[in-house]
Amino acid sequence: MMLVVTDLCKSYGKLQVLKSVNMQCKAGDICGVLGANGAGKTTLFKIILGLVKPDSGRVNLKAQGIKPIGGIVEKPALYDYLNAYDNLNLFCKSQGLKPTATDIYNRLQQVGLPIDRTDPVRNYSMGMKQRLGIAIALLNNPKSLILDEPFSGLDPLGISALRKLIIDLAEKQHLAILISSHIIDELSKICNTLYVIKEGEIIKSGSAQDIILENTTSFSFSAPNIKLSEALKCYDVKFKGEIAQVSVSTNQVPKLIQELSEEKIFITSCVPELDMDKLFQYP
Ligand SMILES: Nc1ncnc2c1ncn2[C@@H]1O[C@H](COP(=O)(O)OP(=O)(O)OP(=O)(O)O)[C@@H](O)[C@H]1O
Numbered sequence: 001m002m003l004v005v006t007d008l009c010k011s012y013g014k015l016q017v018l019k020s021v022n023m024q025c026k027a028g029d030i031c032g033v034l035g036a037n038g039a040g041k042t043t044l045f046k047i048i049l050g051l052v053k054p055d056s057g058r059v060n061l062k063a064q065g066i067k068p069i070g071g072i073v074e075k076p077a078l079y080d081y082l083n084a085y086d087n088l089n090l091f092c093k094s095q096g097l098k099p100t101a102t103d104i105y106n107r108l109q110q111v112g113l114p115i116d117r118t119d120p121v122r123n124y125s126m127g128m129k130q131r132l133g134i135a136i137a138l139l140n141n142p143k144s145l146i147l148d149e150p151f152s153g154l155d156p157l158g159i160s161a162l163r164k165l166i167i168d169l170a171e172k173q174h175l176a177i178l179i180s181s182h183i184i185d186e187l188s189k190i191c192n193t194l195y196v197i198k199e200g201e202i203i204k205s206g207s208a209q210d211i212i213l214e215n216t217t218s219f220s221f222s223a224p225n226i227k228l229s230e231a232l233k234c235y236d237v238k239f240k241g242e243i244a245q246v247s248v249s250t251n252q253v254p255k256l257i258q259e260l261s262e263e264k265i266f267i268t269s270c271v272p273e274l275d276m277d278k279l280f281q282y283p
Contacts (some may be wrong), residue, residue, distance in 0.1 A: 001062060002027045002176035003048070003069070008057035010043055010200075017043045021057070022215045025193070027143065030166065031047040032187035033180040034210065036280070041180035044197070045073050045148050048178070054116075063143035067095070071146030071178075076133025079230035080122040082161040084113055084132050091136045105143045111135045114166060126279060127158035133166065144176040145169065151186045163190050184274055188212055196279060203282055216272040218247045223260065223267045231259035245273060 009016070019042045025031040035041050046052040048059050049071050061068040069171040079087050085104055092099045099107075105115045111131040119244045121132060130150055137145060147166070151159045152241040167190060169175045181187050187194060187208065204211055226232070226244045235256070238246040248256055250272070257267055 001025070001060075002179065003062070004058075004060040005044075005048065006058045006060070007057070008044065008047060009055045010040075010047060010052070011055055011190060015170055017200050018047070018054070019199075021197075021202055021241045022173045022211060023178075023195055023201070023205075025144065025178055027174045027176050027254055028170050029193060030170050030177045030179060030191045031195065032191035032194040033195045033197055034182070034184055034279075035180070035189055036182055039182075040200040041173055041197060041199045041260075042148055043181075045071065045146050045178070049073065049146055061144060065141065065143070067140035067142045069144040069146065070137035070139070071138055071148070072130070072133040072141035072150065073146070073148040076136070077127050078121050078129060078132060080137075080142065081120050082239060083118050084108060084124075084128075085115075085118075087132060088135060088139075090141055095139050105137070107135045109165070110138075113159065124154040125158070127155075127162060130154070130162060134165070134169075139208065146179070147177065147179045149180055149182075150184070151181060159186065178248060184212075184276070184279070195281060198280055198282075204279070211279075212272055213250045215274055217275040217278065218245050218273045219253055220269075220271045220273055221256075221260070221267050223265045226260075229260055229263055229265050231256070231263060 001024045004023060008021040009017050010018040021044060033041050042252065043052060047054045049069060088104050088107055108115050111134050113128060113131050121129060150162060156160060166177060170177050175277040191208045194208040195202050221244050222242055224242055226242055227239055232244060239244045253270065260267060
């Protein structure tokens with residue numbers, strides 16, 4: 001394991017923000033921390049990055065080297081009045097690096113930023129600032145990366161481009177990556193492992209796929225003429241155009257698809273619909 005969190009506890013005054021949190025992330029894995037506003041995600045990430053001291057518990061980072069972990073909490077801390085090149089150059093120097101111009105251009109290219117923009121980063125879009133923040137977090141080659149709500153404020157295209165960058169960092173550079181969000185869709189498309197945090201407590205953890213399926217109580221089936229199905233009359237179903245949202249458990253799905261195909265209704269997509277109340281319920 002690259003990153004192991006054991007029994008972390010943290011209180012601010014009478015407020016218990018983290019209650020014995022345990023978590024692990026291995027090289028090449030993307031682990032998601034899903035929780036509502038105020039659940040304790042940022043506090044957890046600040047403790048892992050060494051920015052806040054826990055009351056008790058441990059963070060073990062297995063990597064050697066100057067910087068075992070890098071990350072962005074809340075939002076990328078940038079010098080707004082400098083351009084991307086000068087930002088990177090300054091952060092390199094503050095981290096003891098002496099980069100050549102080529103090193104800096106390579107770093108910008110690694111995160112998909114243009115190398116020919118010379119205007120200050122205050123003009124950059126949120127997605128570009130996130131990318132520059134990631135380039136800075138990756139200086140000195142940490143083995144683990146922490147990203148706190150990296151998708152917030154990004155448009156769908158920006159989300160999908162950033163998702164690709166994060167997946168590349170995990171797959172090609174074998175980084176252990178921890179990402180927080182309060183939106184399950186943002187995490188389900190990228191994470192292998194999920195931790196659900198509620199009021200400072202991890203209430204569910206496991207493979208992202210398993211957690212999604214265990215907390216799915218209905219599926220949306222798309223097919224031309226799905227409204228004409230006789231088989232669906234035996235189920236609790238809501239229609240929206242050519243989509244039928246059917247209350248079925250995961251293991252009933254193959255049987256239903258079979259019944260529909262016998263009626264010559266051929267499914268073009270079958271999407272699990274998460275039950276958010278169930279997801280955030282104590283097990
Ligand atoms: N320095 C602090 N002093 C006092 N209370 C704090 C401090 N930092 C965080 N808290 C409180 O701890 C709780 C958890 O905050 P935290 O920022 O960790 O949650 P979060 O899950 O990241 O929320 P969000 O999704 O809104 O960013 C909140 O009630 C917050 O007000």
